Amino acid sequence: MKLQLIRHATLSVVMSDKTMLVDPMLSEQGINPPIPNSTDERRNPLVALPKFDEKLLQPDAVLITHLHPDHWDEAAAQSIAKSTTVICPEECEASLAAQGFAPIHVISSELQWKGIRIFRTGGKHGFGEVGARMGKVSGFVLQAPGEPVIYIAGDTVYCEEVERALDQYRPDLTVLNAGGAQFRIGGPITMNAEDVEKVCRYAPYTQVAAVHMDTLNHCLVTRKDLKHHLRQAGLESRVWIPEDGEEREYVQPSR
Secondary structure: OEEEEEEOOEEEEEEOOEEEEEOOOOOOOOOEOOOOOOOOOOOEOOOOOOOOOHHHHOOOEEEOOOOOOOOOOHHHHHHOOOOOEEEEOHHHHHHHHHOOOOOEEEOOOEEEEOOEEEEEEOOOOOOHHHHHHHOOOOEEEEEOOOOOOEEEOOOOOOOHHHHHHHHHHOOOEEEEEOOOEOOOOOOOOOOOHHHHHHHHHHOOOOEEEEEOOOOOOOEOOOHHHHHHHHHHHOOHHHEEOOOOOOEEEOOOOOO
C-alpha cells in the first residue's frame, strides 16, 4: 500500500493496484476567504498545491468522508471526471449526483469494491453546541488481502467512536486529521496534539500518520507544534507527519 498526502486531508491511497483519492480539496492558494469566526484572517488555502502526478486526478475511485469545502470543493468537482466512481456516506449522495457524478456507491456500514472492503466509522466533529453544528462526519477503514489495514479517521476529535474503530479493526496504519481546527468559541473540532498522543497510547500496535495541518486559517496546531509535543511525550517515532506531496509505502506486518 502506498499513501501520499497531497495537501490538508487530501490523500492518495494505492491498495490492491487501485488508486483512491480521499477528500480532494484542489483550490488554488488564497482563492477562498478565511473560515468565519476564526482568529486568523488569512485567506485559504494558505499554501499552494504541491507538484503531483496529474494521474491522481484520474483515480479508480474518490472517497469522501463529508462535504465540508475543505474536503470536497468546487475545484475538485470541476477537475475530476464525472464518470469517476465516488464512494461516500448516504448524506452526500444527493449533492454529488446533482453535480453530475455517477456511479455513486453509498456506504452506510460496509461496502465491497474491487476486492477492497470499506467500512464506515463514526466520529465527533467537536463537542457540545459547536460539534452539533458541524454535522455528521465519518471515517473509513480499508482492508484487502495482503495489504495493511488502514483507518482514515476523518474530521473527528478523540472520542468513543475512535476507540471503537481502533478496537474493532486494529488498523496497521491510522490517519488522523490533526491541526486542532477551532473557532473563536468552543473547543477543537479536529484532533489536536493531545488527541494524537491519546491515539498512540490507546493503540500502541498502530502506526500513525498525522495530516490536516498548515493549510487552513483555523487549524491552530502546526506540524512544528505537533512534532514538539510528540518529542516531549517520547512518541516522535510513532507518528509520520508528511509534508505536502510526500508519500510512503507500507507493507502488511506479520501477525
